[in-house]
Amino acid sequence: MATILIIDDNETIREGLAYTVRRMGHEVLAASSGGDGLRQFQHHGEVSFVITDLKMEGMDGVAVLRELRRLAPEVPTMIITAYGTVETAVEAMKLGAFDFLTKPFAPEVVRLKVERALDLAAARRAQRLLEAHKEYLEAEIAPRHRFADLIGASDNMAAVFRTVQKVARTDATVFIHGESGTGKELVARAIHEHSARAEGPFIKVNCGALTETLLESELFGHEKGAFTGAIKTKMGRFQLADGGTLFLDEVGDVSPAMQVKLLRVLQEHEFERVGGESTIKIDVRVISATNKDLDAEVAAGSFREDLYYRLHIVPIALPPLRERREDIPLLATHFLAKLGPRTNPAVRGLSDSALGRLMAYHWPGNVRELENVVEQALVFAEGEHIAVEDLPATLQGPGDGDTLDVPKEMSLPEILEDLERQLIRKAFDKAGGVKTETARLLGIKTSALYYKLDKYGIA
Structure with missing residues (x-):
C-alpha cells in the first residue's frame, strides 16, 4: 500500500x-x-x-x-x-x-x-x-531506513522501527531478544532517546559480566562497611537511573536469588542498598535484553516465570543479519562513512565483487561483525574501493568458485533475489543435494528452504 x-x-x-x-x-x-x-x-x-x-x-x-x-x-x-x-x-x-x-x-x-x-x-x-554502496563520502541513509542509530530497509527492521517508535511514547517495560551483535543496546538507546525520559540518564549494566555479589552491589549500591572493601557508600545503577532508563543487558544470566530481588524492584519500585536499612524509592524505566531463549529457561525452571512476565511487557525480536541481507549495503555504507575518515580517507566504496562476498556471508557475529569487517578492510585497502583481497580470510573463501556475482543493470530487489538464488545453489551443491544439510548451511528452516528451492527451480 x-x-x-x-x-x-x-x-x-x-x-x-x-x-x-x-x-x-x-x-x-x-x-x-x-x-x-x-x-x-x-x-x-x-x-x-x-x-x-x-x-x-x-x-x-x-x-x-x-x-x-x-x-x-x-x-x-x-x-x-x-x-x-x-x-x-x-x-x-x-x-x-x-x-x-x-x-x-x-x-x-x-x-x-x-x-x-x-x-x-x-x-x-x-x-x-x-x-x-557506491557513494560513500557523507553517505545519507533515507529517514525511513533509519531510526536513531538503527539502520535497515528490510521489512523485519521496518517492523522493529514501528515498535520502537510506538513503545518509546509510553513507559512500558521492554524486553529485547536477539543474537549477539544484532544491536540490542542500540534499540534500548533509541527507545530512551525518543521517550519522555530522554533528558534523564540512560544507565546500562551487563548482568552476565558480574558475579552475583558484585551484581547486587552494582544494581542496588552498598553502605560503607557492608563488606570487606566497602570503604564508602556507593549508589547503585537503579538509583543512578532515577528519572531515566536502566538497560539490563544479558538479563538471562541473572542468578535465581537476584531474580527475586529484581522482581521486587519491578513490582514495588523500591529497594535497599547492600548493608542498608533505608528503603529507596525510584522512578526508573527498565529495558532488558538477552540472547538466551527465556521461554526454554522458564520451562526448565532456571528463570522465574513471574519475573519473565514482568520483563516481557513489550517484546522486540531483533533479526540476525543473515535474515536481513538487503540491509548489508546500507550498513556497509554507514560504517564506511563512520570509520573511513579516520582509518583510510582514500577509500570511497566497495567493489562489486567485495559486496558480493558480504552479501553471501552468513554473519554469525551479525552487525557487530560487519562493522569489524569493514574496519579491517579499510586498514588493508590500497585503492579507492575495497577489494575482495582486503576482506578477512573468512570472507575471501577458498577460490573463485565460491564467489557470488553482483548482477548489473538490475533493481536492488532483483539483485537481492539473484544473489539469494546463487547462495542457495552453492549451499545445495556443497551439501550434495541433502536438503536438511542445505538448510543448516544457510541458517534457515527446512520448510523455508523447500519454498525457495521450488521458487528458483533448484532440484
Missing part, C-alpha cells in the same frame, strides 16, 4: 480521484489547495506519488511542482489539466512531472497512470539503495 497525495480545488474531481485510488488499495491524502497539499506532504513524510491540478487559486500546480522538486525530487508527480495542449505537457515535464492527466478522464486511465508512477517510485528507491 502506497500513500498518494491529491491536490485539486475542485471537490468533485478531488473526491473522484481519491475514490479511484482507494479502490486500488492505497492510502489517500487530499488537499484543496497547493499550500495545504505541501503541508500534508511535509507532515506525512511517506508520500509515494503526488497528483496536482495545474490551475488553482493561490499556489498553482506549477508552484507546487517547483517546491516538490526542491523537497523530494525522487517522488513522481502528475499534473491534472483541462488544457491538454502540447505546451502544457512540455511545461509539466520540464518541471519534473512524471505524466499529465487531461480532464475529463476515465478511472481506468487514472489506475494505469498511478500504477506506472508507483513502479517508477519503487525503481527510484531501489536505485538509491543500490547506489548507496
